[in-house]
Amino acid sequence: MTGKEEKTTLERAELAVQTPIPERRRRRFWLLWWIWAVFGAAVSFRGTLSGSWIAIAAILTAPFWVMFVLWPFFALRDRLRAKRLWAAEVLVLLAPETRGSDEEKTALPVVIVRDGGVLVPLEAWECAFPTIRPEMIPAEVVSAGTYAGVNLPVLREEDLLASGLWSEGKKTPAGASASDLESSGLWVGRLRLAKRS
Known part of the structure; x- marks a missing residue:
């Protein structure tokens, strides 16, 4: 070691x-x-x-x-x-790995913004869902330093929620695996619920 x-x-x-x-x-x-x-x-x-x-x-x-x-x-x-500073705190948002399962969790760190918004670090997204690239969503990658005190590239939660990639009638993007698509859909659904509360 x-x-x-x-x-x-x-x-x-x-x-x-x-x-x-x-x-x-x-x-x-x-x-x-x-x-x-x-x-x-x-x-x-x-x-x-x-x-x-x-x-x-x-x-x-x-x-x-x-x-x-x-x-x-x-x-x-x-x-x-x-x-x-733009950020208020850094938290972890958990979602089940597959529908009906509570054992395995998808955990991504998120940056809670002072005004109530959420930023998702790009590195965390790419580690959790490697086959779903930001251009497939489509989501703009905000470069490091755009927001005061946030020194890493991030995805905005409004881009993830507005994309509609995880809606029922949406076609699966080329190159995205089904398991990543399901896991990311459950995670974005949890993000949507967290945003409402």
Whole structure:
């Protein structure tokens, strides 16, 4: 086994897409900030009677006090950065592999956009459905960097949903395998359901 492990498409998508700090984590950071504000001084300097012990307590707790002072600036920087970023978060969307089967799942990472849209990384689409190329759908491949913070080529969900490739009367494109077509149809159907909710 080599020391370097291969990254999954989800890990590569998470590395290529810049997202703001999630709301739940931001609340947790503020809670820790308030806990240190309330109890930090009491815990830091409790029982220190002489000047040398106060200095030692100040030195030992200095990193916490520095973070206490800097955290509001970090939070403001993150909020300003979040306003310019296009993506809100990167998630995995699951769909059954075949109709009536729940055992095998098709999993593709998707980029949730601030305004509620969804972007599908092209690499993830090509790995999951190798015989269905974007020009068969037809879907425009949006190049990396078009959306702020999204540094990988993506497919827009509205192109996938509007293509009609997976409708009953549509003819199978040349070169597309039946299993890929069925799996991608189920996945796009799950994307359609997720978009409504």
